[in-house]
Amino acid sequence: GASDSTVTLLDYGAGNVQSIRNAIRYLGLDIKDVQTPEDILNAKRLIFPGVGAFASMMDVLNKNGMAEALRAYIENDRPFLGICLGLHLLFESSEENGPVKGLGLIPGVVGRFDSSNGCRVPHIGWNALQIKNDSVILDEIANRHVYFVHSYRAVPSEENEEWISSTCNYGIDFISSIRRGNVHAVQFHPEKSGDVGLSILRKFLLPNSSITKKSFEGKATKLAKRVIACLDVRTNDNGDLVVTKGDQYDVREQTKENEVRNLGKPVELAGQYYLDGADEVSFLNITGFRDFPLGDLPMLQILRYTSENVFVPLTVGGGIRDFTDANGRYYSSLEVASEYFRSGADKISIGSDAVYAAEEYLKTGVKTGKSSLEQISRVYGNQAVVVSIDPRRQYLTSPYEVGFKSVKVTNLGPNGEEYAWYQCTVNGGREGRPIGAYELAKAVEELGAGEILLNCIDCDGQGKGFDIDLIKLISDAVSIPVIASSGAGKAEHFSEVFSQTNASAALAAGIFHRKEVPIQSVKDHLLKKGIEVRM
Ligand code: 1PR
Missing domain, CATH: 3.20.20.70 (Aldolase class I)
Structure with missing residues (x-):
């Protein structure tokens, strides 16, 4: 098993995960890279910074048995943080180069933003969250902006309502984070969201550390310039x-x-x-x-x-x-x-x-x-x-x-x-x-x-x-x-x-x-x- 100061990282080799590595190290933790499905099952805390394209990600995860291990890990309510594609993965399917099947833990289909309603795609930049009560890792950031960069998103529905810990608006309301028990996933990039993002990561990685509350002027309501x-x-x-x-x-x-x-x-x-x-x-x-x-x-x-x-x-x-x-x-x-x-x-x-x-x-x-x-x-x-x-x-x-x-x-x-x-x-x-x-x-x-x-x-x-x-x-x-x-x-x-x-x-x-x-x-x-x- 991994020690307390270790976080397990699932880098399936598709792209740029250097930023999340840097953020984890900045917070004083060591990284253990997943090599086998067992590494997932043995993790104390697991971060999945999904990068690249959905279809190729699922392909790799399915081929090497990681998808099954991930499903078991999450179903057992073990500490998980998915980022971006790491959130999409939990849904039934994604339309990105697809439809392609996801893990199917959360009802819903991940679709593309529609640029015809006046919003530029990709959605790039600092946007505001509407936070639900028991978000845990998002506490205290209600009035702050976090950094998004994506073209695909999941939307709230009656069927997935209980999973949603925050939504964000960009032309439409979409799911910016989910939480159930110890399982978290965020559409934005905490590793690129300045001090706000670092405090979110800290709450997930070091849940017992005390966090000093700062007060902020201004209120985040939409995509910032x-x-x-x-x-x-x-x-x-x-x-x-x-x-x-x-x-x-x-x-x-x-x-x-x-x-x-x-x-x-x-x-x-x-x-x-x-x-x-x-x-x-x-x-x-x-x-x-x-x-x-x-x-x-x-x-x-x-x-x-x-x-x-x-x-x-x-x-x-x-x-x-x-x-x-x-x-x-x-x-x-x-x-x-x-x-x-x-x-x-x-x-x-x-x-x-x-x-x-x-x-x-x-x-x-x-x-x-x-x-x-x-x-x-x-x-x-x-x-x-x-x-x-x-x-x-x-x-x-x-x-x-x-x-x-x-x-x-x-x-x-x-x-x-x-x-x-x-x-x-x-x-x-x-x-x-x-x-x-x-x-x-x-x-x-x-x-x-x-x-x-x-x-x-x-x-x-x-x-x-x-x-x-x-x-x-x-x-x-x-x-x-x-x-x-x-x-x-x-x-x-x-x-x-x-x-x-x-x-x-x-x-x-x-x-x-x-x-x-x-x-x-x-x-x-x-x-x-x-x-x-x-x-
Ligand atoms: O062609 O792929 O090798 O890329 C070269 C890159 O280097 C291009 O992005 C090009 O804009 C940039 N570049 C090349 N030569 C110069 C130069 O200044 N001699 N700089 C240069 C471009 C322009 C801006 C600058 C703003 C704001 N610099 O980036 O920072 O104009 O300046 P200001 O606020 O002081 O007015 P390749």
């Missing part, structure tokens, strides 16, 4: 990885030495932003198109160290593409992404390679399934794949001048132009491509992107506000979440982008690095403006 801190990372001329920041993507100082601007150490800054209340942290390896990221061990180290102490989602981008190294060894983009996930990333972000994939797709109309975007989202789910767009504004006197979607601009161009299109670039803005941001966004949504990180080279580092025209255009064109980026200079720019566009999140770099505007004051401002944020 996210505030994201972004760290552009690159090697400086001394060979150290530093956080840098460009002006319209130029990261070198305007001095004689022309050195790479150095704004701090990546791991330290990311840890600070987590404590300051960032809802997510993104790392962009901005020279990834040039260097090979798996040769770039420091980047993987940064992820490892950061994810040990940062319990909100971590995204990493830069250099995700197929690659042949100097020795002729070929690495697929999927291998590169897998290494990032193993090192603690929750999402990966693809820039240049997604532009080539979208161009190809628009030209041929055929989804080959071979692009990095398609491959990674097939294995890890589209919620784990962000496409980062780096557009540059190109002014037009008439919207018919080009074959790309254009907008009537709010501020006229240098020669009084009334229109503009947004040209996609690759290699950190160095090369313009024959595709617009609008065309790219729609194409990558079809190819399996789960989210769009929308930069704007013209606005980057200028502090004059987000490009509202661009963000409106793209957030209205797709039904996946859009992260607005580039140009934040003060808290008001965040309320502007959230009130004037359908962006789900806003990202900034310079103002946070230079400590001009703390994350907390952005949140305070948004709250004052009646925009829901996680406090």
Whole structure:
């Protein structure tokens, strides 16, 4: 049997469970990995962080006898915590690539969110729970947000009512957690829900530990708008990885030495932003198109160290593409992404390679399934794949001048132009491509992107506000979440982008690095403006 300080983890090998490992270790417990069905039956407490796709998960569990062991374990009311697919598993079946049979312990079928009722799918972000009385591990978090990332959900019914410990609303009411006796399952990710999530895990793992009650202002009622801190990372001329920041993507100082601007150490800054209340942290390896990221061990180290102490989602981008190294060894983009996930990333972000994939797709109309975007989202789910767009504004006197979607601009161009299109670039803005941001966004949504990180080279580092025209255009064109980026200079720019566009999140770099505007004051401002944020 396992000792008291050990938690048994069922990692069936499908994807990224590094985050839950980090959270368990952070709470001071040891992890025993399930190797055989007996390990399940002998567990003192069992966590099942379901990841990947439902059908392949059930396939693996059925083949190796784990499904039977799990059913027996749960039927015997032994301490269990299922996360995400670990909740879906308990139901009769899931429609994800199915229908596929689950364990059938709870009446109901897991279905997909419907984006036609105005909600973006995947459901990504911090949402509020409606808690029922005897939730136990959810006590005291009624007014707080927790982090969700999923496209499939179970819904409450008369038949499963007695299992439900909380519900959440996203277009419809869905089941956010279940509890019966010692059996718990949650749809959200406690390991990515900051201090709230850690306290939920602590209550499950260390039920006798005393928990200090904190009081909170504000009340969580719905999906919050996210505030994201972004760290552009690159090697400086001394060979150290530093956080840098460009002006319209130029990261070198305007001095004689022309050195790479150095704004701090990546791991330290990311840890600070987590404590300051960032809802997510993104790392962009901005020279990834040039260097090979798996040769770039420091980047993987940064992820490892950061994810040990940062319990909100971590995204990493830069250099995700197929690659042949100097020795002729070929690495697929999927291998590169897998290494990032193993090192603690929750999402990966693809820039240049997604532009080539979208161009190809628009030209041929055929989804080959071979692009990095398609491959990674097939294995890890589209919620784990962000496409980062780096557009540059190109002014037009008439919207018919080009074959790309254009907008009537709010501020006229240098020669009084009334229109503009947004040209996609690759290699950190160095090369313009024959595709617009609008065309790219729609194409990558079809190819399996789960989210769009929308930069704007013209606005980057200028502090004059987000490009509202661009963000409106793209957030209205797709039904996946859009992260607005580039140009934040003060808290008001965040309320502007959230009130004037359908962006789900806003990202900034310079103002946070230079400590001009703390994350907390952005949140305070948004709250004052009646925009829901996680406090
Ligand atoms: O093409 O897959 O290797 O990915 C490269 C990634 O690196 C892309 O996501 C691309 O956006 C990013 N990148 C490449 N070069 C630069 C550069 O600055 N020279 N940085 C770069 C992109 C833009 C934002 C920035 C916001 C907010 N940085 O992420 O953080 O504009 O800044 P602000 O708040 O200071 O205005 P691939």
